[in-house]
Amino acid sequence: MKNIGLILGVALAVVAAAVPAFGTPYMMGVVFQVAMWIALAQSWSMLSATTGYLSLGHAVFYGVGAYVCVLLTGTIPFEWALLAGAVAAAVFAAIVGLPVLRVRGPYFVILTYGLSELVRHVVMRIESALGSFGRMIFDVPRTEVLMWWMVGLAVLATLGAYAIRHSRFGAGLAAIREDEVAAETVGVPVTRLKLFAFIASAIIPGAVGGLALLRTSYFEPAQAFDPVISFTIVTMALVGGTETVRGPILGALGFALLSELLWSSLPQLYMIVLGLTLIIFILFVPRGLSGLFGRLGRAG
Amino acid sequence: MDTLLSGQMLFAALVSGSLYALVALGLNLVYGTLRLLNIAHGDLVMIGAYTAFWMISLFAVPPIISLVVAAALCALLGWAVYVGLFRRMLAKPELAKRVEANSLILFYGISVILQNLAALAFTSTSRGYQYLDTVITWQGVSMTGNRLLTLGIAAAICFGTILFLRFHLFGWGLRAVIQRREAAQVVGVNLNRVQLLTICGGFAVAGVAGVLVSMTEQITPFMGFPFTIVAFVVIIIGGLGNIGAGVLAGFCLGLVETYGIALTSPGYRSILIYGLFVGVLLIRPEGIFTKAVRS
Amino acid sequence: MAFLDIKGVSKRFGGLMALSDVDMQVEKGEIFGLMGANGAGKTTLFSVIAGHVAPTTGEVVFDGQRLTGLSPSRVCRLGLCRTFQIVRPFAGLSVAENLRVAALYGSGRKLTSTEVAAVVDDALEAVDLTDRRDLDGGQLTLSGQKRLEIARALATGARLVMLDEVMAGLNPTEISAMLTTLERLRTERGLTFVIVEHVIGALMTLSDRILVLDHGERIAFGTPEEIGNHDRVAEVYFG
Numbered sequence: 001m002k003n004i005g006l007i008l009g010v011a012l013a014v015v016a017a018a019v020p021a022f023g024t025p026y027m028m029g030v031v032f033q034v035a036m037w038i039a040l041a042q043s044w045s046m047l048s049a050t051t052g053y054l055s056l057g058h059a060v061f062y063g064v065g066a067y068v069c070v071l072l073t074g075t076i077p078f079e080w081a082l083l084a085g086a087v088a089a090a091v092f093a094a095i096v097g098l099p100v101l102r103v104r105g106p107y108f109v110i111l112t113y114g115l116s117e118l119v120r121h122v123v124m125r126i127e128s129a130l131g132s133f134g135r136m137i138f139d140v141p142r143t144e145v146l147m148w149w150m151v152g153l154a155v156l157a158t159l160g161a162y163a164i165r166h167s168r169f170g171a172g173l174a175a176i177r178e179d180e181v182a183a184e185t186v187g188v189p190v191t192r193l194k195l196f197a198f199i200a201s202a203i204i205p206g207a208v209g210g211l212a213l214l215r216t217s218y219f220e221p222a223q224a225f226d227p228v229i230s231f232t233i234v235t236m237a238l239v240g241g242t243e244t245v246r247g248p249i250l251g252a253l254g255f256a257l258l259s260e261l262l263w264s265s266l267p268q269l270y271m272i273v274l275g276l277t278l279i280i281f282i283l284f285v286p287r288g289l290s291g292l293f294g295r296l297g298r299a300g
Numbered sequence: 301m302d303t304l305l306s307g308q309m310l311f312a313a314l315v316s317g318s319l320y321a322l323v324a325l326g327l328n329l330v331y332g333t334l335r336l337l338n339i340a341h342g343d344l345v346m347i348g349a350y351t352a353f354w355m356i357s358l359f360a361v362p363p364i365i366s367l368v369v370a371a372a373l374c375a376l377l378g379w380a381v382y383v384g385l386f387r388r389m390l391a392k393p394e395l396a397k398r399v400e401a402n403s404l405i406l407f408y409g410i411s412v413i414l415q416n417l418a419a420l421a422f423t424s425t426s427r428g429y430q431y432l433d434t435v436i437t438w439q440g441v442s443m444t445g446n447r448l449l450t451l452g453i454a455a456a457i458c459f460g461t462i463l464f465l466r467f468h469l470f471g472w473g474l475r476a477v478i479q480r481r482e483a484a485q486v487v488g489v490n491l492n493r494v495q496l497l498t499i500c501g502g503f504a505v506a507g508v509a510g511v512l513v514s515m516t517e518q519i520t521p522f523m524g525f526p527f528t529i530v531a532f533v534v535i536i537i538g539g540l541g542n543i544g545a546g547v548l549a550g551f552c553l554g555l556v557e558t559y560g561i562a563l564t565s566p567g568y569r570s571i572l573i574y575g576l577f578v579g580v581l582l583i584r585p586e587g588i589f590t591k592a593v594r595s
Numbered sequence: 596m597a598f599l600d601i602k603g604v605s606k607r608f609g610g611l612m613a614l615s616d617v618d619m620q621v622e623k624g625e626i627f628g629l630m631g632a633n634g635a636g637k638t639t640l641f642s643v644i645a646g647h648v649a650p651t652t653g654e655v656v657f658d659g660q661r662l663t664g665l666s667p668s669r670v671c672r673l674g675l676c677r678t679f680q681i682v683r684p685f686a687g688l689s690v691a692e693n694l695r696v697a698a699l700y701g702s703g704r705k706l707t708s709t710e711v712a713a714v715v716d717d718a719l720e721a722v723d724l725t726d727r728r729d730l731d732g733g734q735l736t737l738s739g740q741k742r743l744e745i746a747r748a749l750a751t752g753a754r755l756v757m758l759d760e761v762m763a764g765l766n767p768t769e770i771s772a773m774l775t776t777l778e779r780l781r782t783e784r785g786l787t788f789v790i791v792e793h794v795i796g797a798l799m800t801l802s803d804r805i806l807v808l809d810h811g812e813r814i815a816f817g818t819p820e821e822i823g824n825h826d827r828v829a830e831v832y833f834g
Contacts, residue, residue: 178685
């Protein structure tokens with residue numbers, strides 16, 4: 001029962017692996033999307049579900065990864081560009097982490113949002129000063145290859161989130177979530193652990209940003225740092241449930257399917273549903289889908 | 301350099317400053333009494349702007365009358381939020397705790413819903429209309445009637461509110477709630493009533509600001525969010541819950557922004573605003589000029 | 596050299612001298628009482644020792660190690676842990692998990708999972724919380740949460756524990772149970788305690804020596820008997 005998140009993750013990976021055999025490009029696109037949101041929501045949970053520092057700015061890591069990747073593709077193989085994207089996101093997190101993590105509660109939420117927007121506008125400014133209003137990428141890998149990479153990142157993020165939760169590190173983060181002062185008093189190096197969690201939660205989104213860029217083969221700062229990405233991550237994770245590793249998977253699955261149904265035809269309606277679901281879950285289902293299923297499972 | 305020192309620049313700065321002060325005033329009132337950082341505040345500005353636009357294009361009702369309509373509409377929304385959410389929260393402490401922790405995310409959800417409802421209903425096309433836009437020149441400063449009106453009404457509401465808080469009994473009660481919530485209740489302030497009236501008032505002020513904005517700027521479903529950010533910058537600089545300093549900070553931000561852009565380029569506007577936003581939050585999230593209000 | 600040596604510690608908050616030039620020596624294995632009216636500086640002194648607040652002047656030496664300037668988590672890993680007057684359990688974690696965190700981080704070295712489990716069981720046993728190990732920290736009664744605070748300090752492997760009003764808010768039965776627990780911890784484990792207490796009877800019974808603070812200054816020091824007969828203390832404290 002405890003390993004259900006892992007089982008679910010592995011099962012998803014297997015299904016994803018089977019898809020290309022009989023799958024259409026459309027199906028591969030869907031798997032790519034689902035895997036992307038799982039990877040992002042799991043990464044978010046490494047910081048926000050464990051410590052309770054809710055980030056509404058994870059788009060910044062995705063965007064930094066995408067930006068570094070677009071600057072490097074063509075000069076080095078794409079695998080290395082992805083790695084560079086992940087490293088850049090981690091470095092960015094390491095630089096801003098200490099001051100940002102001093103801010104708590106709702107202020108932390110708006111600060112992460114504002115920081116992400118600030119970086120977005122700075123990159124937009126740089127790009128327009130360079131006279132580029134978007135960059136095309138040529139020679140992108142095949143969809144199948146990209147999908148495989150994304151599934152790999154989703155599995156990696158899930159394993160990472162699982163490992164953190166069940167480690168000494170995770171116990172320290174849980175203590176920080178409950179009471180930072182008390183945690184410090186019993187020997188938890190609060191500042192350091194928070195920073196590590198922040199960096200850990202930035203790495204995979206950096207690579208995800210790079211992959212998503214290769215998939216669209218077009219970079220535009222306004223899109224790469226779109227705050228809708230941050231909002232979607234938070235909604236998926238909270239609706240899925242933050243108490244278990246399977247929560248983000250459930251949330252990502254649910255919304256990715258909904259997005260397939262609505263996003264292309266009625267994007268506004270999709271956003272409205274996203275917002276409504278989030279509000280309903282915060283108010284009435286605080287433990288998310290995962291908690292809901294858990295309770296049903298126990299009752300049955 | 302001449303343009304920088306001209307009355308023209310000062311006038312522009314005052315107009316945008318008065319708007320910022322007005323938008324922030326509403327946010328600050330709501331934060332002060334309900335301890336709610338309403339991230340959907342700017343969307344009320346958007347609602348006010350659309351109200352004015354539809355009133356004038358469908359019924360030829362001038363914005364000066366729409367001010368009242370928008371205020372009423374937003375006040376009604378405030379009432380709905382209070383009765384629908386806060387009354388319930390007060391009844392259930394367990395819910396209150398949850399909402400408090402997630403309040404910002406919750407209201408971000410509300411903001412997303414309002415924006416997309418507007419986009420669904422009115423499309424994303426930017427709208428605009430013309431009202432009092434003939435240029436008047438006075439002492440070498442050219443201004444339009446709508447900007448003068450904006451400055452006049454915004455400044456009047458801001459200073460009126462400050463005077464009201466200082467001299468009217470209800471204003472005293474409100475200030476008492478902002479400063480010492482529990483103590484205010486002990487001395488007989490009706491917390492419920494103060495909170496309800498403040499949230500209605502705070503929302504109404506945002507609606508009014510929206511009508512004023514609509515006279516001079518493009519109206520879109522997503523126009524509100526930048527106002528939320530600006531309002532946050534203003535009240536964090538002025539001090540959360542500190543109404544008077546907030547108004548002052550609003551005018552200051554108008555000056556900084558107008559002159560900052562004049563010295564660089566309009567492309568830097570967002571960077572300036574978000575830079576200030578991140579900066580003030582990092583330096584002192586509880587407010588720069590404020591003494592510790594929270595106990 | 597004393598186990599815990601506080602040398603000329605002063606702390607100024609703006610214009611207020613919260614502590615002025617306080618000296619205090621705690622010997623290994625004793626229960627050292629701190630007394631004083633509200634605002635006398637007891638809690639500030641705790642915060643300075645534990646590393647939450649940096650002293651304006653002076654230094655704190657514990658077991659030969661200088662603590663001044665270290666973070667609270669470092670201080671804890673060196674073997675000195677405090678509890679809080681207003682309890683701060685990890686409310687959403689079970690009692691056992693509360694202690695597990697303390698065991699994992701408090702000792703400053705990596706314990707094996709068997710060692711951690713042993714430390715947790717031992718700490719539960721020491722404060723009689725074994726039967727409530729699976730309850731959430733927030734579900735305990737006040738008395739239970741005060742015990743949890745002590746257990747958590749024990750689980751860090753602390754050799755000196757500072758207790759900030761662990762008796763406050765407890766009823767007489769609970770107080771006498773707490774007294775027994777503390778006495779037992781001292782005799783069986785050789786722990787050293789510094790305690791702040793408003794329940795004067797308890798303080799007098801437990802302490803080997805007592806230091807009295809008033810407005811941040813040291814006004815009396817001695818055995819409970821000496822303190823009971825001290826004129827200035829009577830004047831300041833008992834009114």
